[in-house]
Amino acid sequence: xxxxxxVVNKRLIKPIVYIVDGDHDLQRxxxxxxxxxxxxxxxxxxxxxxxKTKLRTxxxxxxxxxxxxxxxxIELLEHINNLGLRLPTIVLSSGSEVAVAVRAMQAKAIDFIxxxxxxxxxxxRVLNVIEQV
Amino acid sequence: MxxxxxxxxxxxxxxxxxxxxxxxxxxxxxxxxxxxxxxxxYKDAQVFLNAYNEPDFDxxxxxxxxxxxxxxxxxIECQHRLEELGCSMPIIFVTGHGDIPTAVEAMKQGAVxxxxxxxxxxxxxxxxxxxxxxxxxxxxxTKKVQQTHSKLALLTKRETQILEAVVSGKANKVxxxxxxxxxxxxxxxxxxVMDKMEVKSLAELVKIVVDASPAE
Numbered sequence: 001x002x003x004x005x006x007v008v009n010k011r012l013i014k015p016i017v018y019i020v021d022g023d024h025d026l027q028r029x030x031x032x033x034x035x036x037x038x039x040x041x042x043x044x045x046x047x048x049x050x051x052k053t054k055l056r057t058x059x060x061x062x063x064x065x066x067x068x069x070x071x072x073x074i075e076l077l078e079h080i081n082n083l084g085l086r087l088p089t090i091v092l093s094s095g096s097e098v099a100v101a102v103r104a105m106q107a108k109a110i111d112f113i114x115x116x117x118x119x120x121x122x123x124x125r126v127l128n129v130i131e132q133v
Numbered sequence: 134m135x136x137x138x139x140x141x142x143x144x145x146x147x148x149x150x151x152x153x154x155x156x157x158x159x160x161x162x163x164x165x166x167x168x169x170x171x172x173x174x175y176k177d178a179q180v181f182l183n184a185y186n187e188p189d190f191d192x193x194x195x196x197x198x199x200x201x202x203x204x205x206x207x208x209i210e211c212q213h214r215l216e217e218l219g220c221s222m223p224i225i226f227v228t229g230h231g232d233i234p235t236a237v238e239a240m241k242q243g244a245v246x247x248x249x250x251x252x253x254x255x256x257x258x259x260x261x262x263x264x265x266x267x268x269x270x271x272x273x274x275t276k277k278v279q280q281t282h283s284k285l286a287l288l289t290k291r292e293t294q295i296l297e298a299v300v301s302g303k304a305n306k307v308x309x310x311x312x313x314x315x316x317x318x319x320x321x322x323x324x325x326v327m328d329k330m331e332v333k334s335l336a337e338l339v340k341i342v343v344d345a346s347p348a349e
Contacts, residue, residue, distance in 0.1 A: 098231040102247045105240030112237045 014040040015060035015130045020050045020076065021092065022068065030063070033123050039130065047071035051079070059087055060130045063122075066093040066100060074100070077107045088129045090122070146265050147195035148172040151181045151211065152227070153203040157250075161198065164254055170261070171195075178206035182214060193221050193272055196245075196264035198257070201228035201235065209235070212242055221271050223264040227252070274344075281345035284330050292329070295322045299335070300342050 017034055019027060022045050031041040039060070044050040046069050062080075064073040071079070077089050091104040094115035101112045111125060148170055152158045158174045165172040175181035178199075184190055197215070201208040212224055226239050229250040236247045245267060246260040288296060298308045305323065309316040332338045 096233065098233055098236045098247065098249055101233045101236045102240060105237060106246075111241075112233065114233055 013058055014038060015133070016040045016042060016056060016058050017060060017126060017130075018042050018044065018050060018062045018087075019064075020044045020047060020062070020068065020073065021065040022046070023065070029119060030122070033119060034126065037123065037127060039126070045069075047073065047076040047079075050076065055085065055087070060133050061126050062087045062089040063126070064089060064091055066091060066096060066104070074104050074107050074109075077104070077109060081108060088133070090125060090129075092117070144191075144194060145171050146268060147191060148198060148261055148265075149175065149181060149195060149222075150198045151175045151178055151203070151208075152198075152200040153177050154200070157200070161257070164257070165261075168258060177203055178208070178211040182206070182211065185215070185218065185220070192218075193275070194268070196223045196225065196261060196268055198225045198227060198261070201226050201239075202230055209239060209242075212239065212244065216242065221268070221275070223267050225257075225260045225264055227257070277341070278345045281330075281341045285342075285345070287329050288326065292322055292326050295319060296326050296330075296338075296342070299323060299326070300339050 017039050019030055019041060021027060021043075027043045031043060034041050040058075042053070044053070047064075048070060050064075062077075064076060066073040068076070073091055073093075077091070080087055080089070089109050090111045090113060091109045092113050092115055093100060093104075096114065104112045110129065113122060113125075148165055150158060150161050150165075150172055152161070152174075153176060155176065158176065162172055162174045173184075175184065181197075185192065197220075199208040199211055203211075206214075208226055208228070215222075215224070223245045224239075224243070225246045225248065226236075226244050227248050227250060228235075231247065231249045239247055245264050248256055248260060285293070285296075294312060295308060298311070303311075305316055305319045308314075309319045312319070314322075327333070327338065330338055330341065332341065
Protein backbone atom coordinates (compact mmCIF):
# COMPACT_ATOMS: atom_id res chain seq x y z
CA UNK A 1 0.00 0.00 0.00
CA UNK A 2 2.60 2.45 1.15
CA UNK A 3 4.74 2.11 -1.93
CA UNK A 4 1.69 2.75 -4.09
CA UNK A 5 0.99 5.96 -2.22
CA UNK A 6 4.58 7.02 -2.72
CA VAL A 7 4.34 6.44 -6.43
CA VAL A 8 1.21 8.57 -6.58
CA ASN A 9 2.88 11.28 -4.52
CA LYS A 10 5.88 11.27 -6.74
CA ARG A 11 3.71 11.78 -9.74
CA LEU A 12 1.86 14.61 -8.08
CA ILE A 13 4.94 16.39 -6.80
CA LYS A 14 6.41 17.50 -10.06
CA PRO A 15 9.33 19.87 -9.90
CA ILE A 16 8.53 23.33 -11.25
CA VAL A 17 10.60 25.20 -13.78
CA TYR A 18 9.91 28.93 -14.10
CA ILE A 19 10.46 30.57 -17.46
CA VAL A 20 10.70 34.36 -17.64
CA ASP A 21 10.88 35.35 -21.29
CA GLY A 22 8.61 37.43 -23.51
CA ASP A 23 9.17 35.19 -26.54
CA HIS A 24 5.94 33.21 -26.96
CA ASP A 25 7.34 30.65 -29.40
CA LEU A 26 10.11 29.84 -26.98
CA GLN A 27 7.66 29.68 -24.07
CA ARG A 28 5.49 27.22 -25.97
CA UNK A 29 8.21 24.90 -27.20
CA UNK A 30 10.14 24.78 -23.94
CA UNK A 31 6.95 24.18 -21.96
CA UNK A 32 6.05 21.28 -24.21
CA UNK A 33 9.49 19.70 -24.02
CA UNK A 34 9.71 20.07 -20.26
CA UNK A 35 6.22 18.71 -19.65
CA UNK A 36 7.04 15.60 -21.68
CA UNK A 37 9.87 15.09 -19.21
CA UNK A 38 7.54 15.24 -16.22
CA UNK A 39 8.27 18.79 -15.21
CA UNK A 40 5.65 21.43 -14.42
CA UNK A 41 6.25 24.79 -16.07
CA UNK A 42 5.14 28.27 -15.15
CA UNK A 43 5.67 31.07 -17.63
CA UNK A 44 6.07 34.81 -17.05
CA UNK A 45 6.36 37.77 -19.39
CA UNK A 46 8.44 39.98 -17.13
CA UNK A 47 10.55 40.00 -13.98
CA UNK A 48 7.82 41.97 -12.22
CA UNK A 49 5.23 39.29 -13.02
CA UNK A 50 7.55 36.62 -11.70
CA UNK A 51 8.17 38.47 -8.45
CA LYS A 52 4.43 38.68 -7.83
CA THR A 53 4.10 34.90 -7.59
CA LYS A 54 4.81 32.98 -4.46
CA LEU A 55 7.69 30.58 -4.98
CA ARG A 56 6.79 27.03 -4.13
CA THR A 57 8.93 24.54 -2.33
CA UNK A 58 9.12 22.40 -5.44
CA UNK A 59 10.65 25.25 -7.42
CA UNK A 60 13.58 23.57 -9.12
CA UNK A 61 14.99 25.92 -11.70
CA UNK A 62 14.60 29.34 -13.25
CA UNK A 63 15.18 30.07 -16.91
CA UNK A 64 15.39 33.78 -17.56
CA UNK A 65 16.06 35.98 -20.57
CA UNK A 66 18.38 38.96 -20.03
CA UNK A 67 16.29 41.33 -22.14
CA UNK A 68 13.02 41.93 -20.34
CA UNK A 69 10.75 44.99 -20.50
CA UNK A 70 11.71 46.65 -17.20
CA UNK A 71 13.90 44.91 -14.67
CA UNK A 72 16.36 42.82 -16.69
CA UNK A 73 17.02 39.12 -16.15
CA ILE A 74 20.28 39.60 -14.29
CA GLU A 75 18.79 42.24 -12.01
CA LEU A 76 16.05 39.73 -11.26
CA LEU A 77 18.66 37.13 -10.39
CA GLU A 78 20.51 39.59 -8.16
CA HIS A 79 17.21 40.48 -6.51
CA ILE A 80 16.49 36.81 -5.81
CA ASN A 81 19.98 36.38 -4.34
CA ASN A 82 19.48 39.39 -2.11
CA LEU A 83 16.28 37.86 -0.78
CA GLY A 84 18.43 34.95 0.36
CA LEU A 85 16.74 32.49 -1.97
CA ARG A 86 18.73 29.91 -3.84
CA LEU A 87 17.09 29.05 -7.13
CA PRO A 88 19.40 27.50 -9.75
CA THR A 89 19.17 29.85 -12.70
CA ILE A 90 20.02 29.54 -16.36
CA VAL A 91 20.31 32.86 -18.17
CA LEU A 92 19.38 33.11 -21.85
CA SER A 93 20.33 35.92 -24.13
CA SER A 94 20.43 36.97 -27.73
CA GLY A 95 23.15 39.21 -29.10
CA SER A 96 24.72 39.87 -25.75
CA GLU A 97 28.19 41.10 -25.00
CA VAL A 98 30.79 39.23 -23.00
CA ALA A 99 30.36 41.71 -20.15
CA VAL A 100 26.70 40.67 -19.81
CA ALA A 101 27.64 37.01 -19.59
CA VAL A 102 30.22 37.85 -16.93
CA ARG A 103 27.63 39.83 -14.97
CA ALA A 104 25.24 36.89 -15.10
CA MET A 105 27.88 34.46 -13.85
CA GLN A 106 28.89 36.86 -11.08
CA ALA A 107 25.24 36.84 -10.05
CA LYS A 108 25.67 33.08 -9.53
CA ALA A 109 23.86 31.91 -12.65
CA ILE A 110 24.70 28.26 -13.20
CA ASP A 111 24.86 28.79 -16.94
CA PHE A 112 24.58 31.41 -19.64
CA ILE A 113 23.25 30.27 -22.99
CA UNK A 114 23.21 32.30 -26.18
CA UNK A 115 20.19 32.25 -28.47
CA UNK A 116 19.60 30.57 -30.78
CA UNK A 117 20.36 27.36 -28.93
CA UNK A 118 19.59 23.70 -29.46
CA UNK A 119 16.55 23.08 -27.31
CA UNK A 120 17.62 19.61 -26.27
CA UNK A 121 20.85 20.99 -24.85
CA UNK A 122 18.90 23.35 -22.63
CA UNK A 123 16.39 20.67 -21.61
CA UNK A 124 19.21 18.31 -20.68
CA ARG A 125 20.84 21.02 -18.62
CA VAL A 126 17.56 21.72 -16.82
CA LEU A 127 16.89 18.04 -16.09
CA ASN A 128 20.42 17.78 -14.79
CA VAL A 129 19.80 20.67 -12.42
CA ILE A 130 16.53 19.13 -11.20
CA GLU A 131 18.25 15.84 -10.42
CA GLN A 132 20.79 17.61 -8.28
CA VAL A 133 18.20 19.50 -6.20
CA MET B 134 38.82 47.32 15.99
CA UNK B 135 39.35 43.60 16.12
CA UNK B 136 39.01 43.41 12.38
CA UNK B 137 41.72 45.97 11.83
CA UNK B 138 44.05 44.09 14.09
CA UNK B 139 43.64 40.79 12.30
CA UNK B 140 44.00 42.49 8.94
CA UNK B 141 47.24 44.13 9.90
CA UNK B 142 48.62 40.81 11.08
CA UNK B 143 48.56 39.58 7.48
CA UNK B 144 51.38 40.63 5.20
CA UNK B 145 50.49 42.87 2.22
CA UNK B 146 48.96 40.89 -0.65
CA UNK B 147 50.79 40.23 -3.91
CA UNK B 148 49.22 40.62 -7.35
CA UNK B 149 50.63 38.14 -9.88
CA UNK B 150 50.32 39.34 -13.47
CA UNK B 151 50.74 36.82 -16.29
CA UNK B 152 50.75 38.08 -19.88
CA UNK B 153 52.85 37.16 -22.92
CA UNK B 154 52.71 40.72 -24.26
CA UNK B 155 55.63 42.55 -22.67
CA UNK B 156 54.15 45.99 -23.32
CA UNK B 157 50.98 45.05 -21.47
CA UNK B 158 52.99 43.48 -18.67
CA UNK B 159 55.02 46.67 -18.24
CA UNK B 160 51.94 48.86 -18.32
CA UNK B 161 50.05 46.81 -15.73
CA UNK B 162 53.15 46.62 -13.54
CA UNK B 163 53.54 50.38 -13.66
CA UNK B 164 49.84 50.93 -13.00
CA UNK B 165 50.00 48.76 -9.91
CA UNK B 166 53.24 50.39 -8.74
CA UNK B 167 51.56 53.77 -9.07
CA UNK B 168 48.85 52.79 -6.59
CA UNK B 169 51.35 51.17 -4.27
CA UNK B 170 50.20 47.63 -4.95
CA UNK B 171 52.85 44.92 -4.65
CA UNK B 172 53.07 43.00 -7.90
CA UNK B 173 55.12 40.43 -9.78
CA UNK B 174 55.04 40.02 -13.57
CA TYR B 175 55.51 36.77 -15.46
CA LYS B 176 55.99 36.54 -19.22
CA ASP B 177 54.03 33.32 -19.61
CA ALA B 178 52.05 30.74 -17.67
CA GLN B 179 54.94 28.28 -17.42
CA VAL B 180 57.18 30.86 -15.74
CA PHE B 181 54.38 31.60 -13.30
CA LEU B 182 53.67 27.94 -12.55
CA ASN B 183 57.40 27.34 -11.97
CA ALA B 184 57.49 30.23 -9.53
CA TYR B 185 54.30 28.95 -7.88
CA ASN B 186 55.93 25.60 -7.20
CA GLU B 187 58.93 27.18 -5.48
CA PRO B 188 58.83 26.34 -1.76
CA ASP B 189 59.00 29.96 -0.58
CA PHE B 190 56.15 31.13 -2.84
CA ASP B 191 53.19 32.52 -0.87
CA UNK B 192 50.33 30.51 -2.32
CA UNK B 193 47.50 32.15 -0.41
CA UNK B 194 48.01 35.86 -0.05
CA UNK B 195 47.02 37.83 -3.17
CA UNK B 196 45.35 37.40 -6.53
CA UNK B 197 46.25 36.50 -10.12
CA UNK B 198 45.69 38.50 -13.31
CA UNK B 199 45.79 36.04 -16.21
CA UNK B 200 45.88 36.76 -19.91
CA UNK B 201 43.56 34.35 -21.71
CA UNK B 202 45.45 33.78 -24.93
CA UNK B 203 49.06 32.81 -24.42
CA UNK B 204 51.34 30.41 -26.29
CA UNK B 205 51.87 26.86 -24.94
CA UNK B 206 49.74 27.19 -21.78
CA UNK B 207 46.56 29.25 -22.16
CA UNK B 208 44.94 31.19 -19.37
CA ILE B 209 42.18 28.60 -18.93
CA GLU B 210 44.72 25.77 -18.85
CA CYS B 211 46.71 27.67 -16.24
CA GLN B 212 43.51 28.12 -14.19
CA HIS B 213 42.89 24.36 -14.32
CA ARG B 214 46.42 23.59 -13.20
CA LEU B 215 46.24 26.09 -10.36
CA GLU B 216 43.00 24.53 -9.22
CA GLU B 217 44.64 21.10 -9.18
CA LEU B 218 47.44 22.59 -7.10
CA GLY B 219 44.84 23.82 -4.59
CA CYS B 220 45.43 27.49 -5.28
CA SER B 221 43.08 29.67 -3.24
CA MET B 222 44.00 33.00 -4.85
CA PRO B 223 41.18 34.51 -6.93
CA ILE B 224 41.76 34.82 -10.68
CA ILE B 225 40.96 37.79 -12.93
CA PHE B 226 41.01 37.06 -16.65
CA VAL B 227 42.06 39.68 -19.16
CA THR B 228 41.63 39.03 -22.85
CA GLY B 229 41.71 40.71 -26.21
CA HIS B 230 39.66 37.99 -27.86
CA GLY B 231 36.84 37.29 -25.45
CA ASP B 232 33.83 35.29 -26.52
CA ILE B 233 30.84 34.35 -24.41
CA PRO B 234 31.49 30.59 -24.10
CA THR B 235 35.07 31.21 -22.92
CA ALA B 236 33.92 33.83 -20.43
CA VAL B 237 31.17 31.55 -19.09
CA GLU B 238 33.60 28.64 -18.79
CA ALA B 239 36.16 30.76 -16.94
CA MET B 240 33.52 32.09 -14.54
CA LYS B 241 32.16 28.59 -13.91
CA GLN B 242 35.68 27.58 -12.91
CA GLY B 243 35.59 30.29 -10.26
CA ALA B 244 37.20 33.32 -11.87
CA VAL B 245 36.04 36.50 -10.14
CA UNK B 246 36.20 38.75 -13.19
CA UNK B 247 36.67 38.58 -16.95
CA UNK B 248 37.85 41.83 -18.49
CA UNK B 249 38.11 42.56 -22.19
CA UNK B 250 40.91 44.60 -23.70
CA UNK B 251 40.97 47.49 -24.19
CA UNK B 252 39.86 48.30 -20.66
CA UNK B 253 40.01 51.38 -18.50
CA UNK B 254 42.74 51.27 -15.86
CA UNK B 255 40.14 51.81 -13.16
CA UNK B 256 38.31 48.66 -14.27
CA UNK B 257 41.37 46.54 -13.59
CA UNK B 258 42.05 48.27 -10.29
CA UNK B 259 38.45 47.70 -9.15
CA UNK B 260 38.64 44.04 -10.15
CA UNK B 261 41.92 43.58 -8.29
CA UNK B 262 40.56 45.24 -5.18
CA UNK B 263 37.50 43.01 -5.28
CA UNK B 264 39.65 39.92 -5.75
CA UNK B 265 41.90 40.89 -2.85
CA UNK B 266 38.89 41.39 -0.61
CA UNK B 267 37.61 37.93 -1.49
CA UNK B 268 41.08 36.56 -0.86
CA UNK B 269 41.28 38.24 2.55
CA UNK B 270 37.98 36.69 3.53
CA UNK B 271 39.14 33.23 2.43
CA UNK B 272 42.37 33.61 4.35
CA UNK B 273 40.56 34.62 7.52
CA UNK B 274 38.27 31.61 7.25
CA THR B 275 41.20 29.28 6.66
CA LYS B 276 42.99 30.74 9.65
CA LYS B 277 39.96 30.23 11.89
CA VAL B 278 39.60 26.64 10.73
CA GLN B 279 43.29 26.01 11.42
CA GLN B 280 42.95 27.47 14.91
CA THR B 281 39.98 25.21 15.61
CA HIS B 282 41.93 22.19 14.39
CA SER B 283 44.89 22.96 16.61
CA LYS B 284 42.56 23.34 19.58
CA LEU B 285 40.83 20.05 18.72
CA ALA B 286 44.23 18.37 18.71
CA LEU B 287 44.68 19.33 22.37
CA LEU B 288 41.62 17.36 23.51
CA THR B 289 42.03 13.98 25.14
CA LYS B 290 40.36 10.96 23.59
CA ARG B 291 37.57 11.07 26.13
CA GLU B 292 37.05 14.79 25.63
CA THR B 293 36.82 14.28 21.87
CA GLN B 294 34.12 11.65 22.44
CA ILE B 295 32.21 14.05 24.66
CA LEU B 296 32.63 16.89 22.15
CA GLU B 297 31.21 14.78 19.33
CA ALA B 298 28.25 13.76 21.44
CA VAL B 299 27.59 17.33 22.60
CA VAL B 300 27.80 18.73 19.08
CA SER B 301 25.40 16.10 17.78
CA GLY B 302 22.89 17.43 20.30
CA LYS B 303 22.94 14.80 23.05
CA ALA B 304 22.10 15.76 26.61
CA ASN B 305 24.61 15.10 29.41
CA LYS B 306 22.37 12.40 30.81
CA VAL B 307 22.30 10.54 27.51
CA UNK B 308 26.06 10.88 27.05
CA UNK B 309 26.63 9.56 30.56
CA UNK B 310 24.58 6.44 29.86
CA UNK B 311 26.16 5.81 26.47
CA UNK B 312 29.73 6.18 27.71
CA UNK B 313 29.09 4.44 31.04
CA UNK B 314 30.11 7.50 33.04
CA UNK B 315 28.46 9.39 35.82
CA UNK B 316 26.66 12.53 34.82
CA UNK B 317 29.01 14.57 36.99
CA UNK B 318 32.03 13.22 35.12
CA UNK B 319 30.47 14.16 31.81
CA UNK B 320 29.86 17.67 33.13
CA UNK B 321 33.51 18.02 34.14
CA UNK B 322 34.79 16.74 30.78
CA UNK B 323 32.40 19.06 29.05
CA UNK B 324 33.68 22.04 31.01
CA UNK B 325 37.25 21.09 30.03
CA VAL B 326 36.21 20.91 26.37
CA MET B 327 34.70 24.40 26.57
CA ASP B 328 37.87 25.71 28.21
CA LYS B 329 40.23 24.12 25.71
CA MET B 330 38.15 25.24 22.74
CA GLU B 331 38.01 28.73 24.25
CA VAL B 332 34.26 29.12 23.85
CA LYS B 333 31.68 30.45 26.25
CA SER B 334 28.50 28.85 24.97
CA LEU B 335 27.32 25.62 23.42
CA ALA B 336 26.16 27.56 20.34
CA GLU B 337 29.66 28.96 19.84
CA LEU B 338 31.20 25.51 20.24
CA VAL B 339 28.88 23.97 17.66
CA LYS B 340 29.56 26.83 15.25
CA ILE B 341 33.34 26.59 15.28
CA VAL B 342 33.30 22.81 15.04
CA VAL B 343 30.84 22.84 12.14
CA ASP B 344 32.81 25.59 10.37
CA ALA B 345 35.97 23.54 10.69
CA SER B 346 34.52 20.28 9.43
CA PRO B 347 34.94 19.58 5.71
CA ALA B 348 32.32 21.17 3.44
CA GLU B 349 29.24 19.16 2.48
